[in-house]
Amino acid sequence: MEKNKTHPCFSESGHLKYARMHLPVAPECNIQCNYCNRKFDCLNESRPGVTSEILTPQQAFEKFVLVKQKISDLSVIGFAGPGDALENFDKIKETVALIKQNDPDIIFCLSTNGLRLPEFAQEIIDIGITHITVTINAVDVEIGKLIYSGVNSEFLLKNQLEGLEYITKRGIVCKVNIVAIKGINDFHIEEVVKTAKKLGAFKTNIMPLIPAKETKFYDLPLMSSMELNELRKKCSVYLPQMYHCRQCRADAVGLLHHDRSNEFISKN
Ligand code: CLF
Ligand code: SF4
16 A cells, blocks of 8 residues: 555556556457457557557566666556456566566556456465556446457456455455446446445546447447546545546556657567
């Protein structure tokens, strides 16, 4: 919790001063969200239409060293795709180990769809990742079936909830991201937030669907910022809400409101 003060996503004001860097070492995913086109980045944490470079753990380490020299307020290393971090957990572990040797104080943050969270929860804790985001778009299996393909929704939900409870009980700071999809789960989001609270989440981040081409949800109506903020306000009765999310790219670098990823694209 002490580290929250310097985490741009977990703190209310930290995003004005502290920078994060996403290291795109995780290309594979293990589910299919119906709003995701895998030609692009993971929509749970990214803008669509931006294809990130994929780095090996060694390349990611070298990028970290370079960026740290140029951005003194770099406080967080995040793993946010472009696939699912836990489907590529060996690469995450290797990257964390390399960076930790160089900087033992940096905060490590990981974002996942939660399918493999129970399997890796203890290892996540053991290697020193302190902040986790789990994207949970529904706590009702039937609604989940409308949102996900290529996975058993019941199994996904079970793992998301079990994994979330396991890590919050052991002191990991957790945020639950929810993609608000009009007509599909928007009326159900309050239930997701209530469940996140019950399982020990620190805050929730309700994000609007960004329609990606060639996906089932491409033609769905958009949620206005007013509708989104009303939903967040309603849910703030249960848990603090995030209002400053930028739906970052998988290789984002810098302050949330000032992306500098272009300056650091690898030449490899
Ligand atoms: Fe990255 Fe996500 Fe960690 Fe932040 S982003 S892995 S928690 S360090 Fe932040 Fe970007 Fe919103 Fe994510 S603004 S998309 S909530
Ligand atoms: Fe796409 Fe991310 Fe969903 Fe995987 S978890 S299908 S990468 S949005």
